[in-house]
Amino acid sequence: MTRTELRLALQIAFTYIGTVVGAGFASGQEILQFFTMLGPYAYPGILLAVFLFGWIGIKILLLGRKLEAESYRELTAYLFGPRIAGTIDTFMMVMLFFVTVAMLAGVGALFEEQLRISFQIGVLLTMVLTFLTILRGMKGIMLANSIIVPIMLAVTLTIFAKSFLQSDHLPNLHTIQNVAPWRWITSAISYAALNLGLAVSVLVPLGGEIKSARALKIGGLLGAAGLGLMLLGAQYAMSTRLPGILEFEVPMGFLASTFNPLMKALFTVALFGEIYSTLIANVYGLGSQLASPRRPVQGYLVTILILTAAFFVAQVGFSNIVQYLYPIFGNLSFLLLLVLLWPRRKLKN
Template identity: 45%
Template sequence: MANRWLSLQVACVYIGTVVGAGFASGQEIYQFFVQFGPVAYLSIVLVTALFAWLGYRLMALGAMLKATSFRDLNAHLYTGALRKIIDAILLFMLFGVTVAMLAGTGALFKEQLHLSFSLGVLTAVVATFVTMLFGMNGLLKVNSVIVPTLILFVFYTAFHTWWGAHTGTGHWPLPSPVHLGAQVWLSALLYGAMNIALSAGVLVPLGGQIGQLKVLKRGAIFGAIGLGAMLVAVSFALFCYLPDALAYAMPMAFIASHFAHWLSWLFIAVLFGEIYSTLIGNVYALAATAAISRRQMLIGSLVLLIIAGALSHFGFKIIVAYAYTGFGWVSLFLILILVLHRTHLPRA
């Protein structure tokens, strides 16, 4: 029973690391899936399989190497100058997504709460730094609460949208052209590669800390299924509210505004919580890589958050549209090396 609960916690950390501002807001899902039409549902199946397979591989390698950061895995996969280059690229990508998460919080405060963008960024910075005081245990506990709540809200959003269309108070998705070319599948691969590579900073040391392959395997499978189901639910809701939802940096928050008033507010709180959980994972991965002592880790976290907070004012939509696609291409190269490397994992 204890192992099953630990597997669920692993799944929640996996989901919480992937589901950040871009995913939970709907902006990222539109860019990589929904814009191609209903074929998005098929490409989500491909991504779900990638999440299960490569998520487990990352955690299992972390367990095998007794890793404390993703740099331990890089030292195993790469040699010489290439290892240093890969380290630098992953650190830059993690920092870039941290900037995006803070920009997402600012957009949420501005669009939905009609408060200052900077106030949203500052709130996320303070909440993340406080949680860093508790290390990996803080990450596990935060995701064990936030992720199940977000899953419930995502499925409620899809059900509410379907029910409105079914009863005539909403509308079904508008007809859209179906794209079947290579771009659809390439986009899905880029999405999967980016999120798996960016999750390495959390999944590798998580595997090293837990060490039980059966627990990690179940956690990877549960996490992947949860992510795939959420991708389908968010995609359906977006299809139903296009093109109006695209006018907002946070399309899912716009959709939630069609709910009962208190549910709309609760959704905003959950969305903030999910952005916050991804922030914790990213900052933990960055700080754990460079720090030697706990004190250095906390000081490094604060400096990173301040710099990222300043850069977040470039805007959320711009960061997701351009930076995430670039990160996807780099991640695809990293994932290919992970897949092709001749490392035989122990049987789980």
């Protein structure tokens, strides 16, 4: 493997991780809802989700490369045909919009709970930064993730290590609610489906831009492995503070605040980066569906409209969006996974 391919693989991995981890993942709310509530069954659930991230993520990247796609519209047209593709595209745009709302609500909660700054001010500042990044297109997204993701990995693993070394707080291995023994399987599939459904908006055009199949495969594997490390570390850390951690909008923020001021500050920076990385991916994916890449002025106006609409809807609160909408989107995205895995004719190179 050449040095150029390795650099590309790392950029792909960082972009993959940055697209998946967002307000729900980074704050701990997603992990709490999909895994932590399952007690000891959380760990096999996480491993199954990571396997799906690696397997299906690589398939999406390679399909994007073969289709030479500029947006996920080419992928849905290929998978579902022109008649059904329009309906699928509409569903994905609705999903991307509401997850964009969740990202903005999450950053508002972060500013309010951790920095004691107004919810609205935090959201508006993030909207401006998002717009400036999207002006640079896919290169801007890859550059932003190459900076943010290593910080996110370091902070999450540090929280895990500190939680592991605290002998006065042991992991809670009991389920928080009555669940069926097989629930970890459906929860893992639903979680992977939700996040892969969202990641399609970036992974498809990313695959279309990268010519090296080897870099795409290794990048997909590294991305899945990084997500696995972060999921396992965050899950263990939160399980040591159950059930009290359920009271917080940003449970991982509460964990960081129990260590020392420096750790709390680092977590706040990392969490903001995680939300921001997913936000730019979602807005970019949504904008690429509504405006042609060849008409940049139209794209800028669409981006402003998306962010403005999301700002107003975000006032409903972050945990409400994660609790009620994310499972619905996960179940609907399961259809996309089934179609991706269905045997199909080979594309011409």
